[in-house]
Amino acid sequence: MTELAFMTATDLALLIKSKQLSPVELTQHILNRIDHFDPTIKAYITPLHELALYQAKEAEASIMQGYYKGPLHGIPIGIKDNYCTKGIRTTDGSKLFANFIPHQNAPVVEKLLTHGCIILGKTNMHELAAGSTGTNPFFGTTRNPWNVDYMPGGSSGGSSAALAAGLAILATGTDTFGSIRLPAAMCGIYGLKPTHGLISTQGIFPSAWSLDHAGPMARSVSDLALMLSYMAGYDANNPPSIRAHIPNYSKNLHKSIKGIRIGIPTYYLEGLDPDVEKLFKNAIAILQNLGANIKEIAIPELSMTTFAGYVTVTGEASAFHDDWLRTYPEDYSQDIRTFFLSGTLTNTTQYIRSQQARRRMAKAFHKAFHEVDMMLGPTIPITTPSFSDHWVEQNLEVVRRCLPFTVPANLTGVPSLSVPMGLCTNGLPVGMQFIGKYFCEKQLLQIANTWESVQPLSISINK
Amino acid sequence: MNDDAKFISQSLKMQGFAVYKDDIPYIRSILHTIHQTQIALRSFPNLYETFPITIVDKRLLQ
Numbered sequence: 001m002t003e004l005a006f007m008t009a010t011d012l013a014l015l016i017k018s019k020q021l022s023p024v025e026l027t028q029h030i031l032n033r034i035d036h037f038d039p040t041i042k043a044y045i046t047p048l049h050e051l052a053l054y055q056a057k058e059a060e061a062s063i064m065q066g067y068y069k070g071p072l073h074g075i076p077i078g079i080k081d082n083y084c085t086k087g088i089r090t091t092d093g094s095k096l097f098a099n100f101i102p103h104q105n106a107p108v109v110e111k112l113l114t115h116g117c118i119i120l121g122k123t124n125m126h127e128l129a130a131g132s133t134g135t136n137p138f139f140g141t142t143r144n145p146w147n148v149d150y151m152p153g154g155s156s157g158g159s160s161a162a163l164a165a166g167l168a169i170l171a172t173g174t175d176t177f178g179s180i181r182l183p184a185a186m187c188g189i190y191g192l193k194p195t196h197g198l199i200s201t202q203g204i205f206p207s208a209w210s211l212d213h214a215g216p217m218a219r220s221v222s223d224l225a226l227m228l229s230y231m232a233g234y235d236a237n238n239p240p241s242i243r244a245h246i247p248n249y250s251k252n253l254h255k256s257i258k259g260i261r262i263g264i265p266t267y268y269l270e271g272l273d274p275d276v277e278k279l280f281k282n283a284i285a286i287l288q289n290l291g292a293n294i295k296e297i298a299i300p301e302l303s304m305t306t307f308a309g310y311v312t313v314t315g316e317a318s319a320f321h322d323d324w325l326r327t328y329p330e331d332y333s334q335d336i337r338t339f340f341l342s343g344t345l346t347n348t349t350q351y352i353r354s355q356q357a358r359r360r361m362a363k364a365f366h367k368a369f370h371e372v373d374m375m376l377g378p379t380i381p382i383t384t385p386s387f388s389d390h391w392v393e394q395n396l397e398v399v400r401r402c403l404p405f406t407v408p409a410n411l412t413g414v415p416s417l418s419v420p421m422g423l424c425t426n427g428l429p430v431g432m433q434f435i436g437k438y439f440c441e442k443q444l445l446q447i448a449n450t451w452e453s454v455q456p457l458s459i460s461i462n463k
Numbered sequence: 464m465n466d467d468a469k470f471i472s473q474s475l476k477m478q479g480f481a482v483y484k485d486d487i488p489y490i491r492s493i494l495h496t497i498h499q500t501q502i503a504l505r506s507f508p509n510l511y512e513t514f515p516i517t518i519v520d521k522r523l524l525q
Contacts, residue, residue, distance in 0.1 A: 210516070239522070300506065307500040310493070329481045338489035345474055345494060353504060355515030360507060362516070396489060400496060 005033055005166030010222040010250075012169060013071035016063065023063070023074030026169075027056035027118050030076050034120065034167050040148055042140040043162035045081045045091055047121035052076065055118040071226055073116030078168035080159050081122040082129050082205040083109050083214075092205040093125040093155070095138045095331040096324055106203025107238070108172070108214055108231050115230050120168055124158030127336050129174055129207045130317060131155055132182050132398045135391050137333050144187060146428050149386045151398075153183030159217045160187035170227055171217045176207040177313055177399075178380070178406025180215045181418035185379035185431025188420045188457055190448065191217045192224050195438050196413030197242035199228075200235035208316035209240075211410040221449040224417070225249035228441060247442050255446040258291030261372040267302040268377025268405065275383050275424035275461055283421050283432055286454055287376075292447075297371060301364040302408060304357035309407035311346050311354040318343030335395040362412040369437045374447065379418040379431035380405050409435055417444045419451050422459035429457060467491050 004012075004026065015021035031049050038044055059074040079085060082092045084102035091097045105113065113119070124142045126134055134142040134157030142157040144150040145165035152161040156173030160183035163171055173180035175193040184191030192215045199214045206212055216227030229249045235241040264284070272280065284294055318325065318340045325332070325340060332340070368375065380402040388394040409416035414435055421432040434451075436444040468487045471494070475482050504510055 236522075303503040303506065304500075307497060307503060310497045310500070314493070326479055326481075329483070334483075334486065334489070337483075338486045339493065341475060341480060341486065342490050342493040342497070344478055344480065345471060345490065346497060350497070350501070352515050353501075353510065355517060356510050356513040357504065357507075358516040359513050360510065392489065396492065 004029055006219065008220040008223050009075045009169050009218070009226055010071065010220065012075060016074045017068055019063065023056040023059040023118065024053065026074065027052050027076050027120070030120060030167065030169070037165055038167060040143060041145055041161050041165050041167065042124055042142045043158045043165065043167050044078065044121040045093070045124045045139045045158065046089055048088065048119055052118050052120050059116055059118060069116040072112065072230060075117055076120045076169050077112060077117045078120050078123040078159055078162045078171040079109060080156050080172050080174060081125055082174055083172060084203040085109055085119070085122065088122065090122065091139065092129065093127045093136055093139065096328060098138065102203070104203065107200045107235050109203070111230055111233070117170070123156070123162055123171060125156060126154030127333055129155040129176060129179055129205065130336050130339055131395045132178065132402055133391070133395050134161070134183065135387070135395060141387070144384065144428065146188065147426070150384050150428055151186065151387055153186035153384070155179040156217060157183045160184055160189055160191070163187065163189045163217060163219050170223055173215055173217045174204060174207070175213045175215055175410065176211045177309055177403050177410055180217060181379050181406055181416060181431070181433055182402055184217060184418040185420070186384045186429065188429030189217060189219050190221055190224050190417070190419055191215065192228065192417045192441065192444070193409055193415060194228065194232065194441055195415045197240045198244060198439065198441070199231045200233070200238040200241050202235050202238040206320050208313045210316060211312060211407070213410065221445055221452050222250065222253060225253055225445045244439050249442055249445055253446055253449045255450070256291065257287070257447050257450045260292050260374070260447065262287065262292050262294045263297035263368060263372030263375045264294060265299045265302060265375055265377060266296050267299060269296070272378060272381045273383050276378050276381055276430055278461055279422040279424065279430050279459070280378050280432060282459065287451070290450060297368055299364050299368055301357070301361045304361060305408050305411065306404045308354040308357040308361070308411055309403050311350050312411070314339060314343030315346055315351045335392045339396070358411045361408065365412050365414055374437070374443065375435040377433060377435070378405065378421070379433045383424045383426065383430060384428040414438055415441050415444055417448050419448050420456040422456055422461065424461050
């Protein structure tokens with residue numbers, strides 16, 4: 001029965017469609033696991049047992065009557081707690097919004113529900129989606145299921161931990177400077193930050209408007225593809241939303257990568273922890289064996305990443321929080337308050353310079369994509385740290401180390417998909433990210449799918 | 464209190480934010496990171512000519 005909790009949605013959907021598996025049975029099984037494991041893992045801020053069972057019963061009844069909605073019908077999902085959910089409290093991981101109950105669903109939630117997903121609960125997150133460790137002094141700190149002394153990453157740490165622990169089949173995340181990809185890497189799962197504007201961010205708490213992305217998180221590439229097919233799409237009410245062709249992301253996922261040109265920006269080879277470096281070199285060799293043409297490329301504009309990332313994130317976040325920071329400063333934990341207040345002390349010139357740097361970086365990416373089909377780098381340069389007693393310092397330090405690796409895709413808006421790369425010396429997963437051209441999610445999914453076939457979580461530095 | 468700390472404290476106060484003494488070293492560290500990494504912009508002397516990426520909602524202007 002444990003294996004049921006770790007099956008992919010793609011496989012479970014076949015069982016549900018053919019009536020070999022009841023959505024009620026599946027949901028109850030996951031809810032039992034939540035009861036058993038979540039007091040330790042703390043992947044959920046608000047588990048929704050009653051609602052989930054009600055939705056599962058409805059799904060089952062409708063499937064038994066012959067109304068099968070498609071591959072999401074009857075699949076239990078965790079929704080990150082910064083996505084608004086009608087009638088269900090949505091905290092954004094913050095004391096400020098501990099009692100906020102939205103009147104409507106975020107459009108993406110509405111889509112997932114319309115297609116039959118069952119909401120297991122609202123997943124835990126780093127406060128206000130503005131940190132990378134998963135510590136949360138208000139709702140409890142999420143722990144990494146691979147080893148509970150270690151962090152799950154953030155800010156979508158509840159979603160990644162729920163997936164890694166078999167406490168959800170699918171989960172949603174958001175990514176402003178790495179919040180989908182970083183926890184995906186730390187928990188050994190798959191996470192996609194799509195092209196900016198491909199998935200509506202309407203009804204999701206903003207962190208930094210120009211960098212915010214919503215995206216899918218899952219235990220397999222096929223499940224990312226499945227989720228993306230339903231999450232993507234134009235939203236007239238969402239200013240960043242772009243009218244784009246939405247292909248069937250699940251179709252033709254199995255495609256040879258022979259001859260594909262992959263560029264490794266030399267920027268991504270600097271400052272790597274030894275284990276990350278070893279596993280990354282190993283991954284390159286495997287991809288070459290699979291037929292990829294890999295070469296190092298120079299993108300000097302990436303040197304502006306950290307400046308542009310910090311100034312844009314802290315500036316936009318402090319603008320959104322200006323009133324609350326004045327009125328309720330003690331309702332922020334110290335790492336987030338100091339991060340946001342820093343944004344009030346940078347100046348307009350620095351903000352504009354950052355936006356100039358972003359255009360230059362985007363142009364440099366365009367140019368690089370004439371030479372290569374996609375880029376590759378470690379998702380983050382460090383191995384997963386264990387929790388420190390000095391959590392404020394640790395949170396700020398993890399951001400300082402990791403943001404330079406994750407934020408380029410947010411600053412430029414290109415899609416980036418994090419996959420597990422192997423296990424490091426301490427037995428925890430490490431990730432790498434494929435970075436693609438605008439709206440080339442399908443190509444990213446295809447190469448990630450090929451990579452998944454090498455079973456990266458069986459690659460261990462200790463072997 | 465050194466000059467950086469004084470500047471941070473006074474700037475926050477002037478803007479109407481509560482100042483917590485324990486916050487200052489962290490804010491200083493973040494601002495230091497920003498300041499240090501701003502140096503990278505010097506490698507792009509024509510950056511000032513670049514049109515910044517701005518949040519323009521074209522649908523609003525139609």
